[in-house]
Amino acid sequence: MASEYTVGKKNKVRQLRENAVYDTETVHAILNSALIASVGFVQDGEPVVVPMLFGRERETIFLHGARKARIIHLLKDTGTACLNVTHVDGLVYARSAFNSSMNYRSVTVFGSVRLIEDPDEKLHALRVISDCTMPGRWDELRAPQEKELKMTGVIALSIESASAKISTGMPEDEDEDYEIPIWAGVLPLQSAFATVQTDDRVIAGVEPSGVIKTMEGKVL
Amino acid sequence: MASEYTVGKKNKVRQLRENAVYDTETVHAILNSALIASVGFVQDGEPVVVPMLFGRERETIFLHGARKARIIHLLKDTGTACLNVTHVDGLVYARSAFNSSMNYRSVTVFGSVRLIEDPDEKLHALRVISDCTMPGRWDELRAPQEKELKMTGVIALSIESASAKISTGMPEDEDEDYEIPIWAGVLPLQSAFATVQTDDRVIAGVEPSGVIKTMEGKVL
Numbered sequence: 001m002a003s004e005y006t007v008g009k010k011n012k013v014r015q016l017r018e019n020a021v022y023d024t025e026t027v028h029a030i031l032n033s034a035l036i037a038s039v040g041f042v043q044d045g046e047p048v049v050v051p052m053l054f055g056r057e058r059e060t061i062f063l064h065g066a067r068k069a070r071i072i073h074l075l076k077d078t079g080t081a082c083l084n085v086t087h088v089d090g091l092v093y094a095r096s097a098f099n100s101s102m103n104y105r106s107v108t109v110f111g112s113v114r115l116i117e118d119p120d121e122k123l124h125a126l127r128v129i130s131d132c133t134m135p136g137r138w139d140e141l142r143a144p145q146e147k148e149l150k151m152t153g154v155i156a157l158s159i160e161s162a163s164a165k166i167s168t169g170m171p172e173d174e175d176e177d178y179e180i181p182i183w184a185g186v187l188p189l190q191s192a193f194a195t196v197q198t199d200d201r202v203i204a205g206v207e208p209s210g211v212i213k214t215m216e217g218k219v220l
Numbered sequence: 221m222a223s224e225y226t227v228g229k230k231n232k233v234r235q236l237r238e239n240a241v242y243d244t245e246t247v248h249a250i251l252n253s254a255l256i257a258s259v260g261f262v263q264d265g266e267p268v269v270v271p272m273l274f275g276r277e278r279e280t281i282f283l284h285g286a287r288k289a290r291i292i293h294l295l296k297d298t299g300t301a302c303l304n305v306t307h308v309d310g311l312v313y314a315r316s317a318f319n320s321s322m323n324y325r326s327v328t329v330f331g332s333v334r335l336i337e338d339p340d341e342k343l344h345a346l347r348v349i350s351d352c353t354m355p356g357r358w359d360e361l362r363a364p365q366e367k368e369l370k371m372t373g374v375i376a377l378s379i380e381s382a383s384a385k386i387s388t389g390m391p392e393d394e395d396e397d398y399e400i401p402i403w404a405g406v407l408p409l410q411s412a413f414a415t416v417q418t419d420d421r422v423i424a425g426v427e428p429s430g431v432i433k434t435m436e437g438k439v440l
Contacts, residue, residue: 066235
């Protein structure tokens with residue numbers, strides 16, 4: 001069933017509104033293909049932006065850090081957060097500086113945050129982050145130890161509103177500029193995983209499993 | 221001459237301090253190789269993060285947007301901003317979830333912001349943004365029109381403090397975990413420009429210039 005985020009003051013796209021998308025499917029797809037999110041919080045009334053790995057399960061985004069990390073405490077104390085994910089897909093060379101831009105897929109999420117205290121919920125959240133970042137890896141690993149869980153702070157962000165903004169295709173120039181004999185077009189940018197590099201200390205004969213090999217060459 | 225940003229409350233790296241770098245050369249190099257920055261500001265006491273193209277000239281970062289854009293006004297009114305740039309260089313598959321992580325180059329900048337009103341300074345700032353994003357392109361383009369400049373809001377952010385955080389290499393596991401017969405290593409992620417795509421409406425016979433062709437294959 002198609003669903004959309006309600007458009008309100010926070011998530012309303014004001015510039016280039018024709019590029020705005022509010023349906024959950026598009027927002028989720030962009031979040032799914034990102035490795036890190038830029039998470040904003042407020043410290044002493046001033047903004048701070050921190051890149052974080054994350055995982056999403058339905059309308060909840062999980063973030064983790066050292067239990068004592070500033071961002072874990074500030075997010076908990078502030079109670080709200082903003083998170084942005086952006087893929088740059090290319091540079092758009094227009095016929096004027098004014099119309100030059102980039103192609104991108106971007107999502108901004110606003111939500112309430114809480115620190116996860118329950119050990120089972122924490123373990124589940126860490127699994128979601130692992131599954132979103134390194135699919136299939138969790139089951140290959142030894143179980144997390146209690147002290148590791150204690151040292152880790154995990155935040156649950158409930159998505160309250162979100163928007164996506166997508167820009168694709170060729171430059172849109174002023175009518176009269178199309179007569180200028182200048183090259184215009186797109187320089188695509190691609191992010192892709194390369195071939196795995198094995199740690200020297202891996203026990204002889206142990207190879208990367210299928211869940212890892214399948215990541216090689218994957219485009220974000 | 222080597223110089224460093226003074227370490228203070230805002231820019232002090234608290235987690236994984238061994239990865240922190242404060243020298244201006246490293247900070248500048250990471251900023252130079254990024255296309256967009258995640259810019260944080262405060263709206264009604266809550267954080268907002270917006271991805272923006274940018275340009276740097278010595279210790280000033282220029283940002284632009286539609287003159288009426290929310291971020292331009294909020295940055296001006298707030299007077300301070302935080303900006304983060306992060307390149308993800310790979311996923312680090314450790315022998316435990318706890319030690320799994322990523323390799324990255326990240327910079328966080330804090331500074332004071334002001335709206336540029338002077339037309340000459342504005343034009344200069346736009347040129348810096350263009351030169352940093354699409355090197356050499358500015359001189360190929362027609363001159364910006366007065367109405368285009370009026371429609372554009374440009375912010376100058378003076379870097380007051382900054383830090384870089386860099387993580388490279390293989391996983392660092394617990395001593396006893398090296399005996400587990402599991403694969404460990406790095407899955408590199410590479411962002412690179414591909415081959416240019418020409419707009420159908422380019423006048424026949426006009427080819428991309430050297431400044432554009434030289435971007436093809438460039439790795440960020």
